Amino acid sequence: MKIKFTLNQKSIEHEANPSSRLLDVLRDEFHLKGTKEGCGEGECGACAILVDGHITHSCLVPLANVNNRSVTTIEGFRETSQYRILEEAMVEEGGSQCGICSPGMMLAAQSLLTKNSHPTEEDIRDALSGNLCRCTGYNMIIKAIIRASKRGEGLW
Amino acid sequence: MVNHVMPSSLKEALSCIQDGTYTLFAGGSDLMVQHRSPAQIPPYFDKNICYIAQLSELKYIKRDDDQIRIGAMTTLEEMLDSPLVPKLFKDVIKDIASPGIRYVATLGGNICNASPAGDTLVYLYAVDAKVCFESLNEKKILPIQDVIIGPRHTILKQSEMVTEIIIPQRHDQYQTWMKVGPRKADAISKVSCVGLAEIKDDIIVDFRIAWGAVYKTVLRKPEIEAHLIGINIKDIGMHIDDMLNRYDPWIQPIDDQRSTKIYRKKVAMNILQEFIETIGRR
Numbered sequence: 001m002k003i004k005f006t007l008n009q010k011s012i013e014h015e016a017n018p019s020s021r022l023l024d025v026l027r028d029e030f031h032l033k034g035t036k037e038g039c040g041e042g043e044c045g046a047c048a049i050l051v052d053g054h055i056t057h058s059c060l061v062p063l064a065n066v067n068n069r070s071v072t073t074i075e076g077f078r079e080t081s082q083y084r085i086l087e088e089a090m091v092e093e094g095g096s097q098c099g100i101c102s103p104g105m106m107l108a109a110q111s112l113l114t115k116n117s118h119p120t121e122e123d124i125r126d127a128l129s130g131n132l133c134r135c136t137g138y139n140m141i142i143k144a145i146i147r148a149s150k151r152g153e154g155l156w
Numbered sequence: 157m158v159n160h161v162m163p164s165s166l167k168e169a170l171s172c173i174q175d176g177t178y179t180l181f182a183g184g185s186d187l188m189v190q191h192r193s194p195a196q197i198p199p200y201f202d203k204n205i206c207y208i209a210q211l212s213e214l215k216y217i218k219r220d221d222d223q224i225r226i227g228a229m230t231t232l233e234e235m236l237d238s239p240l241v242p243k244l245f246k247d248v249i250k251d252i253a254s255p256g257i258r259y260v261a262t263l264g265g266n267i268c269n270a271s272p273a274g275d276t277l278v279y280l281y282a283v284d285a286k287v288c289f290e291s292l293n294e295k296k297i298l299p300i301q302d303v304i305i306g307p308r309h310t311i312l313k314q315s316e317m318v319t320e321i322i323i324p325q326r327h328d329q330y331q332t333w334m335k336v337g338p339r340k341a342d343a344i345s346k347v348s349c350v351g352l353a354e355i356k357d358d359i360i361v362d363f364r365i366a367w368g369a370v371y372k373t374v375l376r377k378p379e380i381e382a383h384l385i386g387i388n389i390k391d392i393g394m395h396i397d398d399m400l401n402r403y404d405p406w407i408q409p410i411d412d413q414r415s416t417k418i419y420r421k422k423v424a425m426n427i428l429q430e431f432i433e434t435i436g437r438r
Contacts, residue, residue, distance in 0.1 A: 001160055009334060018160040019181075019205060020198040026169050041189045043342045054233070060188045061260065062199070063179065064162055064207040077400040111255065129341030130254025136169065 005066045008032075008076025018064035023047045025063055026073060034074035034103045038132070045131030048104035049073050055111035057130065079087035082110060085152040086144070095138045095144035097135035109145045117156040118149060159204040166213045169317065172293040176314035178206045182265035185257045209262065214319055217241065224323045228264025232276075235263065237353065242323070244331045247281045248350070252334045253340050257323060262316040269302045273345045273369040277304070280321065282350040282366040282374045289319035297322070304373050328352040328362065330435055332388055336423055338414070345369050346415035347423045351431040360387050365431065370409045370424045377406060384432075392436035399432060400425055 001018050004011070007030065016025060026032045026049070035058055038046030049058045054096040077083050083128070086106055095129040096102045105128065112119055114126035119127065124142050133141065149156070161178070163169035167257050179201060181187055208214070214229035217238045224240050224261040225376060232249050235241045236258070241249075252258060266276045267287060279285075280300045289296055289304045289312055296316075303310050303318075312318070319322035330353035337343030349370035354361050363384040380402045387395060409420035 001162075017198045018162065018207065019201060022197050024198075037195055040192065040195065042185060042253070045254070045256060048256055049257070055256045056259055057185075057256045060183075060185050062188065062207070063182050064160065064181070064205075065184060065209050065260070067162060067210065069210075097285065097309075108255070126250070126341075127255055130256040 003063050003067050004143040005068065007068040008072060008079075014063070015053060016063055018067075020064045021059055022049070022061040022063055022066060022071070026058060026071075029053070032073045033077050036100055036103065038100070043132070044101075045104040045108065045128075046100060048076070048107045050107055050111060050133060053111065053114050055061075055108050055130070057128075072107075074106060077107060077110060082113070082152060082155055085155060086110070086148045089144040089148035089151065090141070093140045093144035093147060095141040101131055101133040101135075105133065105141055109148070112145070113149060113152070113156040119145070121146070158201050160207070161205070162207045163211070166211055166290075166319065167292075169208055169211060170290060170315075172206050173317065174292050174315050174427045177204050178314070179203045180268070180317055181205050182209050182262045183231065183260035184209070185253070185261045186265065186269045208317070209260070214264070214357060219323075219331075222325045224325065224412050226263055226321045226323065228267075228318045228320060229262050230264075232258035232263070232266075242325070244333060244350070245279050245323070246277075247333045248335075249273055251275065251333075251340070258343075263321055267300070267303070267318055267321070268310060268312070270306070270308050270310050270373070271344075272307050272371060272373055273348065274374065275348055275368060278348050278350045278366045278368040279333070279373045280323070281374045282352055282364050283323055283326055285324070286322040287318055288313050288322065289316045290317045291315045291317075295319075301373070301376065306372050326352065326354075328354045330355070332431055332434070334427055344414060347409070347420050347427070349424070349427045349431075351427075353431075353435050355389060355435070358389050360384050360389060360392075360435070363435075364429060367407070367424055367427075369415075370420055371409045372408075375406060377403065380406075389436055392432060396429055399430060403428060 025034045036046035038044035042060045047058040214227040216227040218225045332351040335348045336346045352364040363381045407424045409417045
């Protein structure tokens with residue numbers, strides 16, 4: 001069955017089993033390896049992507065459910081000015097160590113800031129509640145997002 | 157060979173499922189895990205699939221006199237964004253999963269998954285929500301407690317689909333939502349509870365309590381609640397033991413990977429006692 005969607009700003013028509021996990025399609029068919037598989041059941045956020053700008057766990061999404069929608073992975077988000085601000089802030093605050101959670105964390109932050117450009121610490125904790133990090137203890141990531149929201153004033 | 161259908165209208169979806177061979181697929185946050193295969197292999201389904209998450213006809217939140225009508229494919233995040241959804245219901249939804257799941261999980265999906273621990277269900281039982289479901293030729297509206305009949309079982313036929321949830325507006329002075337889980341995000345409840353009470357001139361005129369994960373469905377017992385109606389809140393302390401005893405035989409939790417029946421029962425009883433005491437402390 002043909003599924004039509006936008007992937008990182010490009011129009012795609014992809015022939016596949018519509019119940020395939022979007023995660024597998026992104027990694028295996030489109031070689032977008034920034035999207036990781038961690039738990040495979042929506043708890044860790046390593047597979048997070050944006051669907052129409054909102055954070056979504058790609059391990060829980062069948063390909064059929066992105067028909068006619070817009071999908072952004074970390075590779076697509078990397079091309080934006082919001083990404084650059086978030087990346088800088090993450091580096092300055094030490095928000096990334098081993099890096100496996102980082103694509104998901106960046107997209108969770110983007111999803112939050114698009115909706116709420118001046119989040120409180122509590123808003124950020126809720127926004128990251130579906131993303132696990134085993135290195136930083138979260139506080140550095142939270143500080144990075146606060147820093148980015150200030151530095152990126154007007155961008156979101 | 158499994159057939160996949162992505163209908164573009166409700167009518168098309170209802171025609172599709174009429175032959176009874178289709179599984180309805182909403183946001184996928186439960187089905188994708190329940191049917192999971194090893195990595196790189198599509199989830200395994202032995203029935204035809206009809207994907208309905210994108211049916212825009214089933215995505216709405218409306219106020220209609222003194223009730224709110226929510227389309228079955230409305231996601232939990234869309235409900236958090238709506239000024240029409242009651243605050244207590246939003247408190248419940250905020251404690252469900254995480255944003256990445258709330259952006260895909262639908263209210264209709266949570267009902268049809270029919271988990272005894274389904275958090276939205278606890279609220280819907282407490283407020284006497286109604287569920288509207290349709291087949292191509294018929295439309296029915298029933299109270300939620302008549303729709304869900306056991307763990308993962310509803311009365312819906314294979315040719316029927318939940319299309320709308322109807323929530324009465326309420327003005328209870330006392331509202332409580334409590335979820336006991338191992339952590340704040342992404343936890344499935346060990347025990348959950350919604351309590352509501354309306355007091356007029358110190359007399360209890362309405363009292364409701366609904367629990368999740370203590371029985372084979374969400375548990376609500378209007379015949380027990382009735383024992384507190386008409387009571388003056390000054391005398392409520394005298395009724396606590398009686399209420400605990402009346403609920404005791406109905407609180408029948410199980411041991412599973414999330415908790416034990418002993419712990420669940422103790423917590424459920426403590427929540428009941430605490431809620432009644434809170435009303436008395438006014």
